[in-house]
Amino acid sequence: MLGFVIQRFLQAVVVMAAMSVIVFVGVYAIGNPVDIVIPPDATQDIREDAIRRLGLDRPLWEQYWIFATNALQGDFGRSFVYNIPVLELIGSRLPATLELVLISVVSATVLGVTLGIYAGYRPDSRISKTIMALSVLGFSVPSFWVGLILILTFAVSLGWLPAGGRGETVELLGIRWSFLTLDGLAHIALPAVNLALFKLAMMIRLARAGTREIMLTDTIKFARAAGLSEATILRRHLLKMISIPIVTVFGLELGSTLAFAVVTETIFSWPGVGKLIIDSISVLDRPVMVAYLILTAALFVTINFTVDLVFALIDPRIRARRTA
């Protein structure tokens, strides 16, 4: 097991190093950031001074080296636009995104797995067919469109829920959260539903496919022959067997939902990291873009690493194969 962990960890480190180079060089290729920081009528002296101060006159590899050593110490530079350390900027936006994403993914998983098992257990019932038809919709309809319809229905026509912003927040552990106040919950409802729908559809299909296949296996036949009740079979055997794909997807989806939150946050003016990156891309705020991408890459590498480990814990065959 230890060999497996070390091997995977080294792989993750190599991937991170590669990603940081790609992102840094890639972002370096766009535009000239000096044009954003300095007014166009600035004198040549001011311009050159700014270039020197931002370190833009040095060769690319040197800039990368400075960036990498600083980044490892947790310093991603200052935002060109806000002029505060990037990490602080992202940190101040992160709680909003996190609470949105967590609420969405957890509720989508719980609801989706329940509905999916039902649809797979009774594939021919009318309810199952309705569930599946709706899941196709949730899967195909672009999430920005769902967001618009949610706003149109619940905010504009019915006037039940607010269309944007975070609402009233409460401080807990030094961070402001929306989900602890009634007003905040009202604000989070629409974006959370918007973000959850796609994941819900995915979880339903995954759980249904798994259930349909597993219900036909010998394991279930023998469990039935042994006289176990259907409820026990579902809980003890089925749930355990479909848990592997679901754990994987849960982990991966947690990350991809963070990315998808970009769209939802823009529609609902949710002041999270996603909105920050869209704004940064449009004004070419390089340090924010680089830091966001590297942190996202780090997040994905960590998630993949964790999913691999959890896999090895759940399924001993994987452990044996990889370390052999």
Place this chain on the structure above:
Amino acid sequence: MTDIVPEPAAPEKSTPAPRAVSPFARFWSEFRESTVAVVALVVVVVLCLLALFAPLIAPQDPYDLSRLSLMDARRPPGFVGTGGYTHLLGTDPQGRDLLSAIMYGLRVSIQIGLAAGGVALAFGAGLGILAAYLGGRIETLIMRIVDLQLSFPAILLALVLVALLGQGKAQLIGALVAAQYAYFARTAYGAATAERRKDYIEAALATPLSGRRVVLRHLLPNCMPPLIVVATVQIANSISLEATLSFLGLGLPVTEPSLGMLISNGFPYMMSGRYWISVYPGVALIVLIVAINLVGDRIRDQFNPRLRR
């Protein structure tokens, strides 16, 4: 998604003699069994025809500025404009007939979807099959990169690439291809490694046929079924991804509004109750995507050996 109910015997398929049925005819006769899929296919075809013949059938050329009048701007559906005809779906903030704008938007969206899906299919499938055929270090390298990319959400990748490459049709297609080829590569690789081990490939390799011929004539055709399924889904995905990027203002230039941009243009007016500017292009987009997905679903079920009778 269509559930296969075990049927006692294929009803009234009384083909007179065991004539050789072409694979396509067999495929079609199976496909026809699902009404939903057939309807979806008809919808896709109709939308494609609308897009193709938009310049001939649209009531107005929405990009001929001389024909637009601000007097007609933001009118509700059914309004008779200065052009003397009824705007069935209303008009947008520039006074464009929305029905015409949607037809032209479909054109752009379908074009982008097909181009991005096609290039991603060719590139991805090529990589995947190459990896499976060559094996060794190259296989490890290619598949490691593909897996890495698959773990990274396509939308984020496309977002960053569009930001890096700038706006424009070619750039957008490039970003979509980069975001999607990995799915094709994975699928092709999976299919090709399974086929590679089969006897007929070994046999073909034992003959003096060139490796290229074996790959193109024997390996590739047998990897096609799963690739076709992925291609349908990915075309729908590219259309949806392009719409999302355009909605975020990072897609196509304003001169060529796709459905996503039409929706985005109408968004600010939604709050004041002028819903039609966003809603109708959105309905067109969704009907297109859902129909493509339903067709893809049906094909997937047909190719799935586990659900085969």
